[in-house]
Amino acid sequence: MTSLDPDSVRAVARKDFEDAVRSRALLVLGGVFVVFFLAAAFFFTDLIGTAGSQEQQSQLTSNSFLRSLSNVTRLLVPLTGAVVAYASVIRERESGSLKLLLSLPHSRLDVLVGKLLGRGAVLTLPVVFGLLVAVPLFPVAGISFDAGTYLFFTALTVLVGLTFVGIGLGASAAATTERRAVVGTFVPYVVFSLLWGQILNRATQRLSEALDLQQQGTLEAYFLLRALNPLAAYKMVASNVGSPEAQLQLFGPPSRQQAYVPQFGELPWYLTDGAFIVLIALWVIIPVAVGYLVFEGSDL
Amino acid sequence: MTAIELSNVTKQYGDVVALHNLDMTVESGEVYGFLGPNGAGKSTTIDILLDFARPTSGEVRVLDRDAREESVAVRQRCGVLPEGFDTYDRLTARKHVEFAVESKGTDDDPVALLERVGLGDAIDRQAGGFSKGMTQRLALAVALVGEPELLVLDEPSTGLDPNGAREMRTIVREEADRGATVFFSSHVLGQVEAVCDRVGILRDGKLVAVDSVEGLREASDTGTRLEIETDGVDDGALAAVRETEGVSEARAEGSLVIATYAGDAKMDVVNALEDAGADVADFATSEASLEDVFAAYTEGER
Numbered sequence: 108m109t110s111l112d113p114d115s116v117r118a119v120a121r122k123d124f125e126d127a128v129r130s131r132a133l134l135v136l137g138g139v140f141v142v143f144f145l146a147a148a149f150f151f152t153d154l155i156g157t158a159g160s161q162e163q164q165s166q167l168t169s170n171s172f173l174r175s176l177s178n179v180t181r182l183l184v185p186l187t188g189a190v191v192a193y194a195s196v197i198r199e200r201e202s203g204s205l206k207l208l209l210s211l212p213h214s215r216l217d218v219l220v221g222k223l224l225g226r227g228a229v230l231t232l233p234v235v236f237g238l239l240v241a242v243p244l245f246p247v248a249g250i251s252f253d254a255g256t257y258l259f260f261t262a263l264t265v266l267v268g269l270t271f272v273g274i275g276l277g278a279s280a281a282a283t284t285e286r287r288a289v290v291g292t293f294v295p296y297v298v299f300s301l302l303w304g305q306i307l308n309r310a311t312q313r314l315s316e317a318l319d320l321q322q323q324g325t326l327e328a329y330f331l332l333r334a335l336n337p338l339a340a341y342k343m344v345a346s347n348v349g350s351p352e353a354q355l356q357l358f359g360p361p362s363r364q365q366a367y368v369p370q371f372g373e374l375p376w377y378l379t380d381g382a383f384i385v386l387i388a389l390w391v392i393i394p395v396a397v398g399y400l401v402f403e404g405s406d407l
Numbered sequence: 408m409t410a411i412e413l414s415n416v417t418k419q420y421g422d423v424v425a426l427h428n429l430d431m432t433v434e435s436g437e438v439y440g441f442l443g444p445n446g447a448g449k450s451t452t453i454d455i456l457l458d459f460a461r462p463t464s465g466e467v468r469v470l471d472r473d474a475r476e477e478s479v480a481v482r483q484r485c486g487v488l489p490e491g492f493d494t495y496d497r498l499t500a501r502k503h504v505e506f507a508v509e510s511k512g513t514d515d516d517p518v519a520l521l522e523r524v525g526l527g528d529a530i531d532r533q534a535g536g537f538s539k540g541m542t543q544r545l546a547l548a549v550a551l552v553g554e555p556e557l558l559v560l561d562e563p564s565t566g567l568d569p570n571g572a573r574e575m576r577t578i579v580r581e582e583a584d585r586g587a588t589v590f591f592s593s594h595v596l597g598q599v600e601a602v603c604d605r606v607g608i609l610r611d612g613k614l615v616a617v618d619s620v621e622g623l624r625e626a627s628d629t630g631t632r633l634e635i636e637t638d639g640v641d642d643g644a645l646a647a648v649r650e651t652e653g654v655s656e657a658r659a660e661g662s663l664v665i666a667t668y669a670g671d672a673k674m675d676v677v678n679a680l681e682d683a684g685a686d687v688a689d690f691a692t693s694e695a696s697l698e699d700v701f702a703a704y705t706e707g708e709r
Contacts, residue, residue: 110479112479114512115479115510118506118509118510119510121509122495122498122502122506125498125502126495126497126498129497129498130497202493203489203491203492203493204492204493204494204495206459206489206491206492207489207492207493207494207495207503207546207549209457209458209459209482210457210482210485210487210489210492210549210550211482211506211507211510211511211549212479212480212482212483212510212511213479213482213510214478214479406420406454406459406460406461407454407459407460
């Protein structure tokens, strides 16, 4: 039966959160986050404060910190989301606590949405807390602090973490063994974090040949395909924080502003940050929806 | 009104037929014992009632609603003690009951419920440290939330000591007196006998008999089993045993004679054997096992 009852979702989410936060492993993970963000901010401010020239210092802001931080959060936060979520349904199914849960008047959709919220909160709290406790270091070090972009970056980072909560939850709901849930969660992670670059180049080339695309079309296809990877989409959006124009990237593939704008002018709507954020958000919802369809159709 | 109605329900898992054209009706307000050996399909039936599993074919109605399409509404009015379940190890007993209260939107007092099932001194302990019996009591407390119209108890005495099993039966009786229908599955004859109004016997996915508890008792009475150790018997001695009044069946397994009898034919059987020239070394009776009761019910079909 497909039904979604807000009261039911809230009850499941609260229970799931209360259960998960009592897990020592997850508490340790939360602690790691706080320490990591604090340490990163401390070394950043320390480095700038002592080593940089006066001129360099005036150019560096909290936005510079966020842009460099995104190289790590891009990998760390989704991995945490995956760890938080991959066992969320299958472990209950294998232990039998799912029977206790579903003997109460919750639909299977209530359970998945409740778990998405509960596990989402388990991920969100340490990320938000870790980034917030780093805030006072900037004024102390005399580095200008941009609250708006800081908040935006925090939300964006939570969102990319939620993609792997969604993927993990979807895999966990669809799987019949925990091993399969692990594969269904961490194979996409490895693909997106390590292998996407190779897939991307080949796929772009194929697509360009198949559709007989010109240079502009090929470039658009390249960026769009790249943004299908939520980690890459996050990185591209995060790289723009605070200075969207001609952001120089010393490492990695060229940015949209470097490769596209000088030749073809303004970015089409589907290559804007907004479109990329929507693409990232789809990675939260679609895996859960697919997982739900399998879960709903199966005997427990 | 009927509390549970299965019409022509078949459930297949791959090649295995777990339920075979099962028809079953449980009337509102009765305590129905669902009896059968392990693997007979009892848990599959209960899984289908709760929409944990879907029937391959057939119609299932619980509390006058479709078990599949209206499962949430069904479970709103049911209390369930599942089999092979687990608790949330890190949550306290109180949290478990509170979650059930919140889920059903009722105003039950978790403390009162936990005291009722005998967990009054473990209310704020984490369920992960509970024994099997305590876990079972906790699940019963969860099942009692919201004064359910139908209680589905799957092997509720699992892990309970005799005292705990008796307390469980008392609660089942109290709930029935309140007006609840109780659907109680077990593979142990005694438990069902002690508490149920009516009994359905499931075997190999088929309901082989439905009877009152009195009828069941009579059926099981016909099946007292006597085992006699001898120094060896011939066909004549066996025939003498079969002719003894009250004996329904006798056979030899080597030097062991196994007879099934009703009433108090025990000494008559022993005497008959000795009269026929067999030397009786020892003998013992055992209460009718579930298998014997099945045999009593299905004998006519053979």
